[in-house]
Amino acid sequence: MALKLSVNGQVISVDVDPETPLLYVLRNDAAINSAKYGCGLGQCGACAVLLDGEVVLSCSYPVGSVKGNISTLESYESDVTLNALNKAFIAEQAVQCGYCISGMMIRAKQILEKNRHPSVTQIKEGLQGHLCRCGTHTRIIKAIQRAGKEMSA
Amino acid sequence: MINTSDIARRHFLKSGLGLAIGFAWAPELFSQSAVDALPGSLNTNRMLDSWLHIQPDGKVIVFAGKVEFGQGITTALMQIVADELEIEMSRIVMIPTTTGISPNEGVTSGSQSIEYGGLALRYAAADAREILLERAALQMGIAAADLRINNGEITAPTGRNTSYWALANRELFQKQVSTKTAFKKSHTTIGQPIRRVDIPAKVSGGTAYVQDIKMPGMLHARVIRPPAPRAAILKLDAGQVEKMPGVVAVIQNGSFVAVVAQREEQAIQAREVLKKNISWKLAEDLPPSLSSWFRGMKQKSSTDTVIGVKQGSSRARSKVLSAQFTKPFIAHASIGPSCAVALMKDDALTVWTHSQGMYPLRTDLVKTLGLPPEKIICIHKEGSGMYGQSGADDVALDAMLIAKALPNQPIRVQWMRDDEFKWEPYGSAMIVNIDAALDRDGNIVDWKHELWSNTHSTRPGEPTGDNLLASWYLETPFRPSPVKNIPQPAGGSDRNAIPLYVFPNQKVVNHLLEEMPVRVSALRTLGAYANVFAIESMMDDLAKSANQDPAQFRIKHLQDSRAVDVITQVSKMAAWDKTPMSYKKGGKLYGRGLAFAKYKNLSVYVACIADVMVDPKTGKISVTDLYASADGGLAINPDGFKNQIEGGLVQTTSWTLYESVPFNQAGIEVSSWSEYPVLRFADVPNVYVEIIHRENEKSLGVGEGSQGPGCAAIANAVANALGQRIFDLPLTPERVKAALASKT
Numbered sequence: 001m002a003l004k005l006s007v008n009g010q011v012i013s014v015d016v017d018p019e020t021p022l023l024y025v026l027r028n029d030a031a032i033n034s035a036k037y038g039c040g041l042g043q044c045g046a047c048a049v050l051l052d053g054e055v056v057l058s059c060s061y062p063v064g065s066v067k068g069n070i071s072t073l074e075s076y077e078s079d080v081t082l083n084a085l086n087k088a089f090i091a092e093q094a095v096q097c098g099y100c101i102s103g104m105m106i107r108a109k110q111i112l113e114k115n116r117h118p119s120v121t122q123i124k125e126g127l128q129g130h131l132c133r134c135g136t137h138t139r140i141i142k143a144i145q146r147a148g149k150e151m152s153a
Numbered sequence: 154m155i156n157t158s159d160i161a162r163r164h165f166l167k168s169g170l171g172l173a174i175g176f177a178w179a180p181e182l183f184s185q186s187a188v189d190a191l192p193g194s195l196n197t198n199r200m201l202d203s204w205l206h207i208q209p210d211g212k213v214i215v216f217a218g219k220v221e222f223g224q225g226i227t228t229a230l231m232q233i234v235a236d237e238l239e240i241e242m243s244r245i246v247m248i249p250t251t252t253g254i255s256p257n258e259g260v261t262s263g264s265q266s267i268e269y270g271g272l273a274l275r276y277a278a279a280d281a282r283e284i285l286l287e288r289a290a291l292q293m294g295i296a297a298a299d300l301r302i303n304n305g306e307i308t309a310p311t312g313r314n315t316s317y318w319a320l321a322n323r324e325l326f327q328k329q330v331s332t333k334t335a336f337k338k339s340h341t342t343i344g345q346p347i348r349r350v351d352i353p354a355k356v357s358g359g360t361a362y363v364q365d366i367k368m369p370g371m372l373h374a375r376v377i378r379p380p381a382p383r384a385a386i387l388k389l390d391a392g393q394v395e396k397m398p399g400v401v402a403v404i405q406n407g408s409f410v411a412v413v414a415q416r417e418e419q420a421i422q423a424r425e426v427l428k429k430n431i432s433w434k435l436a437e438d439l440p441p442s443l444s445s446w447f448r449g450m451k452q453k454s455s456t457d458t459v460i461g462v463k464q465g466s467s468r469a470r471s472k473v474l475s476a477q478f479t480k481p482f483i484a485h486a487s488i489g490p491s492c493a494v495a496l497m498k499d500d501a502l503t504v505w506t507h508s509q510g511m512y513p514l515r516t517d518l519v520k521t522l523g524l525p526p527e528k529i530i531c532i533h534k535e536g537s538g539m540y541g542q543s544g545a546d547d548v549a550l551d552a553m554l555i556a557k558a559l560p561n562q563p564i565r566v567q568w569m570r571d572d573e574f575k576w577e578p579y580g581s582a583m584i585v586n587i588d589a590a591l592d593r594d595g596n597i598v599d600w601k602h603e604l605w606s607n608t609h610s611t612r613p614g615e616p617t618g619d620n621l622l623a624s625w626y627l628e629t630p631f632r633p634s635p636v637k638n639i640p641q642p643a644g645g646s647d648r649n650a651i652p653l654y655v656f657p658n659q660k661v662v663n664h665l666l667e668e669m670p671v672r673v674s675a676l677r678t679l680g681a682y683a684n685v686f687a688i689e690s691m692m693d694d695l696a697k698s699a700n701q702d703p704a705q706f707r708i709k710h711l712q713d714s715r716a717v718d719v720i721t722q723v724s725k726m727a728a729w730d731k732t733p734m735s736y737k738k739g740g741k742l743y744g745r746g747l748a749f750a751k752y753k754n755l756s757v758y759v760a761c762i763a764d765v766m767v768d769p770k771t772g773k774i775s776v777t778d779l780y781a782s783a784d785g786g787l788a789i790n791p792d793g794f795k796n797q798i799e800g801g802l803v804q805t806t807s808w809t810l811y812e813s814v815p816f817n818q819a820g821i822e823v824s825s826w827s828e829y830p831v832l833r834f835a836d837v838p839n840v841y842v843e844i845i846h847r848e849n850e851k852s853l854g855v856g857e858g859s860q861g862p863g864c865a866a867i868a869n870a871v872a873n874a875l876g877q878r879i880f881d882l883p884l885t886p887e888r889v890k891a892a893l894a895s896k897t
Contacts, residue, residue, distance in 0.1 A: 017398075020418040028417055033365040034358035038488050039570040040421075043826040046488055074358035089356045093348060093792055096800050097223030097538030098355030099489040105356065124834040131826065133488050134223060134538045135803030137837040139796070 005066060007032065008075040018064020022056070023047045025063045026072065034073035034102035038131070045130030048103035055110050073102045080151065081109045088147035089140075096134030104130050108144045116148040192332060193272035194218065198256035199329045204277035205234070207285070207321030211305065213238065213245050218258025219270035220250050220509060220533045221351055224856050225793035226266045228349045232789055233271050236343040237278035237336065239302040240317075242350075250533040252515045252526075260510035260612055262541070262675060263643065264756050264854025267789060271852060279334040281326065288320045344848070346792035351535070363507045363534040364492045368563040371494070372401055373417040374555050375424040376566065377410040378576055379626070381820030382672065383436035386410070390430040394423045403427065404558050407628035411555050413564065421569070439670050441818045443481055443582065446671075450584055450605045455664040460641055460650070466657030468598045470590035472698050476691060477586045479881045480683035481813035482579040482671055484829060489537025490573040491544035495552035497560040501528045504556075506549040507536025513614025514546050521550055521624040521631060522557060529553075540804070542674040544568050544577045546613050547622035554623060571824035576622060579814050580676025581607040581646065585687035595699030597710060600656040602688065605664045606646035608636045609679035611672070620674075638665050639679070643753050649681035649861060652688050653751050654710040671816060677801075678857045681752060682808070683882075685861030686868060689748035690878065693869045703747050703869070704729055713751070715784050718845060719760040720749055722782035726843060727762040735873040742767040746869025748862040757858035758784040758845075759798065763838075763866035767874045769893055772886030776806050776838040776867055781859055783842065786850035794855050798842045801859035807832035809864045811883055 002015045007030045014029045021040070026032040026049065038046030040059045047059040052068035076082035085105045088094075095101050104127060111118055111126040118126070123141050132140065190196055198204065198218070206214040215234055221227040227247055235242045248255060258270050282302070289307045290297035292315065301308050305317040354361040379385070391403040394412060399419030404411045412427055414420035440446040495504040502524060508514040511531040518529050531549070539545055552566040568576075583606040590599040611633060613620045618634030625631060639645035647663040676682075696706035704724050708717050724730065727745070735744045744767070749760040764778040779802045788794045811830050815822040823829045864882070872878040877892040 016416070017418070024416070024418045028367075031367075032358065033360055033362075036362075036364065036489060037567060038490075039826060041570065041825055044488060072358060073356075076357055086356050090348060090352055093346075093352065093796060095223070095349070095352045095355050096225075096796060097488075097535075098352065098361065099223075099487070099537035101355055102358060124837065127834040131488055131831060131833065133486060133540070133804070133831065135800035135807075136796070137803055137832075137834060138799060138840045141834075141837075 001064070003063060005030070005063065006069045008071055016063060018062060020063045021059050022049070022061045022063045022066060023058040026058060026070070032072050032074060036099055036102060038100070044100070045103040045107065046100050048106040050106060050109070055107055073105055081112050081147070084147040084151045085109060085143070088143040088150060092139050092143040092146060094136060094139035094143035096136045100130060100132045104132070104140055108147065111144065112148050112151065116152050118144065118148065191330070192276065193269040194256060194258045195273040195276055195330055195332070198258070198273065201277055201280055201328055201330045202323065202326035203256045204274055204330070205281050205326065207281070207317050209318050209321070211244060211318045213240060214248060215245055215274065216248050216255045217270055217274065218250050218256045218511070219261045219266040221535050222261070222507065222509065223535070223538045224797060225349045225790060226261070227351060228347060229267060229789045229793060230271055230274055231350065232342040232345070232347055233275050234278045236340050237275055238282050238305070239341065240305045242342060242347065244305065250511045252511050252529070252531045255511065257512040259614070260513055262509055264752060264856040264858065266854070267852045268854050271789065275336060276332050276334070277330050279336055280331045283334045284325055285317050285320050288325065289315050343789055344787065344791065347790055349793065361535060362489065363494065363505055363536050364489060364567065366494045366505055366534065366565070368494065371563040371565050372413050372415065372559070373420040374411050374413045374552070374564050374566045375420045375569065376551050376572065377412065377424055377427050377431065378572055379408060379433055381435055381439070383438060384408070384433040387432045387434050391427070393430055394427045397423050397426065402559060404555055406554065407630065408626040409554065409623045411551065413555060413559060417567070435819065437818050439816055439818050439820065443813065446582060447479055447584060450666065453666045453668050455605070455666050456638070458638070458647070458663045458665070459660065460647060460663065461659055461661040463657065463659040466598055468592045468657065470598060471593045472591045473588065474691065474694055474698060475586070475588045476694070476880055477584060478683065478687040478690065480583045480686065481882060482582045482673070483676055483808055483812050484574060484579050484814050484823070485540045485543045485577055485676055486829060486831060487537040487539055487543050487573065490568040490570055491548040492536060492565070492567045493549040493552040494563055494565045495549070495556035496563045497556045501530060502553055502556060503530040503532065504549045504553055505532050505534045506545060507534060507539070508545045508549055509539065509542070510612065510614060513612060514549055517546070517613035517619050517621045517624070518550060518553060520619045521621055522553060541580065541676040542578055542612050544573050547576065550621040550623045574823045574825070574829060575821045578611060578672045578674035581609055581673040583646065583680060583683040585683055587687055587691045589691055589695055591695060591699050595701055597654070597656050597695060599658045600652065601660045602650050602652070602684070603662040603664070604646060604650060604680070604684065605666065606680055607666050607669050607673045608638060609645040609673070609675055610639060611674040636665065636667050636669065638663065642755060644680065646680040648679045648684065648753055649750055650684045651754060653713060653716060653754055654692070654707070655712050656710070678860045681750070681857070681861045682805070682864060685748070685750040686864045686882065689750070689862065689865030690868055690872070693746065693872065694878065707749055715758050716749065716751060719758045719782040719784050722843060722845060723747070723760040723762050723780050726782065726841060727780040729762065735876070740769070742769055742874040744870040744872070744874025746866045746871070746873055748865030748869060750861045752854070752858040752861070756854040759858040759862045761802070761859065761862040761866040763863070763870040765867060765870040765874055767871065767889060772889035774810055774871055774884055774889060775836065776810070778839045778841070779806070779863060779866070780841045781863070782845065783855065783858060784845040784847060785853040785855040786847050787852045788844060788846060789852055791844055791846070794844060795842050797856045798859045799840050801857065802840050802863045803832065803837060805860040805863035806838060806867065808860070809867050809883055813883055
């Protein structure tokens with residue numbers, strides 16, 4: 001079935017089963033790398049993207065149900081919050097393998113857009129659905145706080 | 154016959170890097186005993202041009218056999234080369250580790266990359282610098298000592314100048330690396346917290362991982378693995394799947410089955426349908442439970458080794474303590490399941506893989522696929538963090554088997570979450586018994602450490618056997634390599650089993666089990682995690698028995714001043730002397746604990762203090778704070794060093810509180826994060842790490858140093874909070890409640 005999808009401001013057409021998880025269309029048809037396959041069950045957060053500004057887990061979100069604009073980390077150059085996060089994650093070196101990081105940054109954008117100065121506890125609550133296996137958690141928290149501060153400066 | 158380097162180079166050029174490369178081959182004869190041993194990875198890769206090329210365009214091409222998986226090794230190696238060559242890092246081009254092109258440095262493991270690969274590149278870069286300086290001196294007719302180097306430009310006091318780029322030619326580096334050249338004494342990039350080169354792509358949606366590789370005409374494949382280890386196909390009906398949209402092929406070889414489709418979701422759907430159309434003969438030969446495995450371990454056939462024996466005192470034993478500790482099977486549980494892309498073209502098979510060792514992987518691919526080594530090319534591309542041997546090598550073979558059946562089409566195989574959880578090799582379960590005795594003055598006089606474990610390495614690359622998963626399920630199956638242990642001093646299951654503490658009488662016995670019903674291999678720290686947990690738990694109990702402060706008790710049994718220094722520093726960081734070891738407040742139990750280890754007794758020194766809070770009603774342990782002091786000698790990248798120690802502490806919190814692979818006779822009972830919960834953000838402790846800088850000491854491996862002491866510090870803190878020790882990992886709420894109930 002032919003579908004139209006708006007990804008980072010560009011409209012793409014795909015001919016797929018509408019039950020297809022959004023993740024595979026993003027990665028294989030829209031040249032997106034940032035959303036990652038982690039579990040396919042919505043348990044780890046690696047596949048997080050934004051649908052009209054709200055986080056969705058693309059591994060378990062049918063592409064046929066998408067009504068609205070998708071944005072991903074690839075839009076970081078034109079997105080104030082993602083841009084600040086990109087710089088802050090580099091400044092804090094808040095990455096080890098980094099496989100989970102794109103999903104974390106997407107969630108962090110939502111956190112910061114509600115509150116530029118989230119506490120450690122608020123960030124932890126926000127990221128509770130996101131798994132990191134390298135143990136980079138404490139740096140991720142610092143990077144998100146740093147991005148919020150930079151945006152307020 | 155086609156030369157290996159020619160094939161590899163051809164593929165390499167096709168892959169778009171467009172570099173003119175080629176170098177003299179270090180004959181494999183060099184690895185024989187007829188020649189002197191060289192330091193680090195130089196021993197097996199002796200030629201200078203196997204490490205470095207200088208290009209006329211001002212680039213320095215670096216070949217390394219140690220691969221990146223998020224530990225920051227690529228950046229650290231670049232720092233070493235830039236420092237010794239006196240160039241800016243931006244001049245360096247790192248070549249992805251590729252068989253036939255890169256030096257063979259075996260597996261990237263065991264915190265050895267800086268000590269082996271880094272050391273080799275440091276010698277190579279220093280040697281290259283001296284060769285080029287001498288060449289410049291000869292051309293200019295002045296002494297090399299009078300020349301100055303600035304980012305590869307060489308200037309004489311007269312103002313005459315030349316450069317690396319003008320001087321270099323291929324013949325110049327076609328020689329064995331000299332290890333006589335002195336390293337630079339003052340540093341530019343070494344010792345600096347340089348930002349990692351791999352991070353920008355990872356925080357911008359770049360093509361950072363093997364999972365991100367996209368090729369024209371690429372097909373997507375999924376493997377249908379048996380429901381349990383050693384199951385065999387009775388009947389397969391491919392008819393229904395072959396009619397599904399997008400399905401290109403169903404591939405079967407014995408009990409190895411894969412489905413290939415045009416689109417990824419089509420392959421996933423086909424996998425689900427095909428699963429229902431295969432009937433299996435189950436082996437049902439796993440132990441019924443972990444506790445039954447533990448009960449039987451000591452009776453199993455084993456290879457027994459006695460190490461670290463000392464008999465130096467007949468002082469009277471005043472108090473004797475004995476304890477048994479256990480550690481379960483632990484999963485690597487990468488966030489990204491394993492993935493590989495393979496292509497068969499012009500009778501050669503190429504695979505892009507996140508394996509930790511390109512050459513060891515190739516060794517087993519050669520055996521399985523029946524192709525000569527020069528027809529198999531393994532190119533490294535980073536994947537999700539692995540922490541030892543995940544499914545990375547196995548999925549490379551999966552992709553190769555499929556690509557061989559479907560030539561001229563790139564094949565991408567992505568393991569699903571349940572593939573990774575059920576089929577990755579786990580870290581071995583272990584039992585450790587320690588018997589120790591104190592003399593009248595509260596000094597340890599006798600120490601016996603006895604351990605039972607499976608092996609901690611079943612990686613590919615062994616002389617006999619085949620260690621890749623699919624090979625055991627083919628129509629003509631292969632057998633895994635014979636079980637073996639990594640010998641001391643590094644050790645495998647007995648890693649860190651010999652205490653660094655100085656005891657007059659001591660004995661360590663390693664029982665290496667041959668039977669391996671649950672697949673196991675290297676998990677970060679190998680046996681050190683369990684051995685350090687046991688030793689450091691016993692040290693605390695002995696200190697308590699001797700009525701001495703645990704920090705001082707350790708210090709008085711140590712003769713290594715660097716060990717003492719990390720314990721002293723972490724004590725200061727955590728205000729050890731001013732803080733109670735345990736207290737109750739608001740219905741909660743609080744405790745703190747300390748632990749120490751020098752990883753492998755050869756690498757980084759780490760001392761750790763943990764603070765925990767226990768809810769006696771629920772049994773839940775919260776690790777609130779972790780402090781660590783670490784000494785890794787000359788730190789190439791202090792921030793990378795800290796990142797590794799911090800990450801290890803958080804990872805070990807997860808291992809220690811939550812993790813154990815569930816299984817029963819019929820199979821592995823974990824297919825998602827629901828059955829294998831790991832640490833989530835709400836339970837992440839505050840982490841404080843300080844480094845002791847020692848510029849004049851050699852650089853030590855740091856990547857696996859904090860897991861053992863971190864675990865033991867948490868266990869000691871919990872013991873103090875409860876007033877009762879838990880001897881079995883993980884420290885679950887049930888065990889907390891049982892420990893509290895057992896208190897008299």
